[in-house]
Amino acid sequence: MSYKILIVDDEPNIVVPLQFLMEQKGYEVRIAENGEQAMEAISSFSPDLVLLDIMLPGISGFEVCQTIRENRSLGNIKIVLVTALGRDIDMAKGMALGADAYITKPFSNTEIVERVRELLKAEE
Numbered sequence: 743m744s745y746k747i748l749i750v751d752d753e754p755n756i757v758v759p760l761q762f763l764m765e766q767k768g769y770e771v772r773i774a775e776n777g778e779q780a781m782e783a784i785s786s787f788s789p790d791l792v793l794l795d796i797m798l799p800g801i802s803g804f805e806v807c808q809t810i811r812e813n814r815s816l817g818n819i820k821i822v823l824v825t826a827l828g829r830d831i832d833m834a835k836g837m838a839l840g841a842d843a844y845i846t847k848p849f850s851n852t853e854i855v856e857r858v859r860e861l862l863k864a865e866e
Contacts, residue, residue: 745862746770748789750780750806751824752798756847760793760824763851764858777801781809789819791862793854796825796836804839811840820861824849 747769751757757773764771772787774780776799784792792810796803803823810816821843823836828846836844843857 744768744770745790746772746787747858748772748774748780748783748787748792750774750777750783750792750798750803751795752776753795756795756824759851760854763855764793767855767859769858775799777803777806780806784810784816784819791820791822791858793822793824793858794841796823796827796832804835807836807839807841822854822857822861824854 747764749757749760749771752775761771761773772783772789774783778800780794781801794803794806803825807821807823810819810821821841823841823844824847826847833844842861845854845857
């Protein structure tokens, strides 16, 4: 079974390598550039995991995370916040809103691949 990953970020220099990395690992990948597109893609694509930036145009990643967690039918989606916001308070807020993991930019490819693999494996 191929897992589906939604990458939500408005920076091509983050999206392109992440997409390549995830596809290289055999995941089916879709991209959303803002919170509105993310919510549409979650409905139509039904991802297993979302790599979610916090600072997005329009609806923030925090709001997307909260919306996913408030919808019981989406409860199985894993959420990894991938953001430049590295303060303890931002991490605490992200985890309190229901994120499964919090990775700060710049991140190592190995770290993000391992975290995604661990979270998806936990679902099996």
